[in-house]
Amino acid sequence: MLKDIGSRWRGLLLPVLLGAFLLVVIPLDVFPWLRGPAPYPPEWQWGLRSEPARPWLSAVLVAGLLLGLVSACASPWARPRPRIAATALLAAGMLAGWAFQLSLAATLPDGAFRTLLSRAASRSFTSYHTVAISEDARDPLAFLAGHAEHLARYRTTAKHAATHPPGPVLFYRAALWACEGSPWLTESLLALAGLPDRDFAPPNTRAARAAALLGALLLGLLGAATVWPVAALAETLGLDRLEAAQVGLLYTLMPGPALMVPQFDGALALPIAAATALLASAIATERGVMPKAVGAGVLAALALFTSYGAAVFLAIGGLAALAVAPSRRAAARAGVFTLVLATATAAILTAASTLLGHDPIASARTALAIHREVYTAPRSYALWLAFNPLDLALFLGAPLAALGLARLASLAAVVVRNPARSPDPGHGFGPRVRFGFTLAIALAALIASGLTRGEVGRIWIPLIPLLLVAILSLADSETGDASPAHRRGHLLVLGALLAALCLAIRIFWDV
Numbered sequence: 001m002l003k004d005i006g007s008r009w010r011g012l013l014l015p016v017l018l019g020a021f022l023l024v025v026i027p028l029d030v031f032p033w034l035r036g037p038a039p040y041p042p043e044w045q046w047g048l049r050s051e052p053a054r055p056w057l058s059a060v061l062v063a064g065l066l067l068g069l070v071s072a073c074a075s076p077w078a079r080p081r082p083r084i085a086a087t088a089l090l091a092a093g094m095l096a097g098w099a100f101q102l103s104l105a106a107t108l109p110d111g112a113f114r115t116l117l118s119r120a121a122s123r124s125f126t127s128y129h130t131v132a133i134s135e136d137a138r139d140p141l142a143f144l145a146g147h148a149e150h151l152a153r154y155r156t157t158a159k160h161a162a163t164h165p166p167g168p169v170l171f172y173r174a175a176l177w178a179c180e181g182s183p184w185l186t187e188s189l190l191a192l193a194g195l196p197d198r199d200f201a202p203p204n205t206r207a208a209r210a211a212a213l214l215g216a217l218l219l220g221l222l223g224a225a226t227v228w229p230v231a232a233l234a235e236t237l238g239l240d241r242l243e244a245a246q247v248g249l250l251y252t253l254m255p256g257p258a259l260m261v262p263q264f265d266g267a268l269a270l271p272i273a274a275a276t277a278l279l280a281s282a283i284a285t286e287r288g289v290m291p292k293a294v295g296a297g298v299l300a301a302l303a304l305f306t307s308y309g310a311a312v313f314l315a316i317g318g319l320a321a322l323a324v325a326p327s328r329r330a331a332a333r334a335g336v337f338t339l340v341l342a343t344a345t346a347a348i349l350t351a352a353s354t355l356l357g358h359d360p361i362a363s364a365r366t367a368l369a370i371h372r373e374v375y376t377a378p379r380s381y382a383l384w385l386a387f388n389p390l391d392l393a394l395f396l397g398a399p400l401a402a403l404g405l406a407r408l409a410s411l412a413a414v415v416v417r418n419p420a421r422s423p424d425p426g427h428g429f430g431p432r433v434r435f436g437f438t439l440a441i442a443l444a445a446l447i448a449s450g451l452t453r454g455e456v457g458r459i460w461i462p463l464i465p466l467l468l469v470a471i472l473s474l475a476d477s478e479t480g481d482a483s484p485a486h487r488r489g490h491l492l493v494l495g496a497l498l499a500a501l502c503l504a505i506r507i508f509w510d511v
């Protein structure tokens with residue numbers, strides 16, 4: 001019996017040791033290169049926090065609540081009513097995940113709400129709000145029509161806005177409209193940030209400042225809502241509803257999504273994960289293909305209106321979804337049709353913005369040229385071949401990354417010993433393995449491309465939901481006969497390590 005228990009927990013040995021190691025070396029900054037290569041600029045390096053952290057007990061309590069929700073998925077109350085229980089636990093997890101983001105931000109010197117407000121309003125942190133409250137965005141249609149021309153000016157004054165589509169700026173413009181139309185909302189948000197009587201110089205009116213906080217809070221909530229497509233995707237890959245809910249809940253404890261608020265990357269994970277989940281469901285089941293494909297296309301268009309880099313993430317998600325087809329014939333028939341329909345829907349909706357005067361191609365060409373000039377060309381390709389995977393592993397959660405690499409290596413060894421069992425549909429491996437192999441190959445290609453050099457712990461957050469599902473479903477494939485209690489124990493250990501790493505990075509790094 002003890003031997004059986006030991007074999008079931010052996011797979012967590014490396015993740016636990018790696019997590020414990022990082023919890024020692026991050027506070028002591030034993031290896032500064034973990035934060036990235038110096039100097040910055042041009043290379044990227046996360047800074048060290050110089051100020052002492054504010055009390056962090058609330059973050060521990062909220063993390064404990066999230067772990068309790070993970071545990072509740074395997075409780076006697078949940079098992080007889082999986083649909084109701086999973087829905088209730090994911091809804092609670094979404095709100096608790098949002099609270100976890102805020103509790104981590106509360107350890108910063110200015111507290112959670114004032115920090116979110118100042119970061120959203122900062123010209124250097126994101127700059128979308130800066131443009132949104134300017135004269136350029138006063139008329140949204142005129143802003144869309146002149147977007148490509150505006151970008152050249154933003155190259156030095158609003159760098160993030162200069163390399164993105166107009167969506168983020170219009171998001172904050174909508175928040176400004178909401179605050180200008182509701183004095184109560186404006187005053188409530190400023191009171192929340194501890195600025196009830198503060199005057200601001202135009203264009204930073206009281207409504208504009210409140211809009212920064214409103215936008216930041218909404219971005220955090222949208223990021224936390226990614227628990228739903230994560231759970232849906234895990235269920236499509238063969239986990240039962242409550243097991244899939246556990247995977248969704250664990251997403252809220254991953255360092256990248258939890259720490260990077262109010263960046264748009266966390267919110268961008270929602271449409272990309274949802275589009276991938278819809279495509280995978282349509283391809284795997286061959287049911288509801290047209291509405292699911294169209295829905296995925298709508299979500300893809302929304303993602304592309306937010307980030308030009310979303311095209312790469314959507315392509316990776318689409319290829320991974322295609323890999324879950326039950327056979328090669330199904331992949332060539334329903335799979336390709338689904339992807340083509342989703343792509344066409346996204347292309348039509350993107351092109352439709354020309355009816356509003358926007359030129360998406362001219363904007364994309366200008367923004368991507370600026371991005372390459374400012375962020376890609378000055379940085380070393382060879383250097384980031386090593387540091388991009390490291391940064392991704394840290395903000396994915398090093399214990400999870402170690403678990404995924406170990407399982408992927410063991411499966412690759414099986415393929416080497418028996419080439420007939422390739423990860424292609426119809427050759428012996430299930431959809432979980434095919435999904436994982438496809439993601440691994442696509443991620444390796446993305447790293448080798450050098451398209452992104454630095455800060456991938458933030459920029460690649462939209463891939464984190466897909467990687468989480470792949471890693472945990474691959475891990476389940478070797479312990480599929482384990483009891484719910486044993487699986488719950490594994491996830492609680494992983495979740496506790498992820499939460500501890502979130503707190504360590506927040507307290508000691510300037511993220």
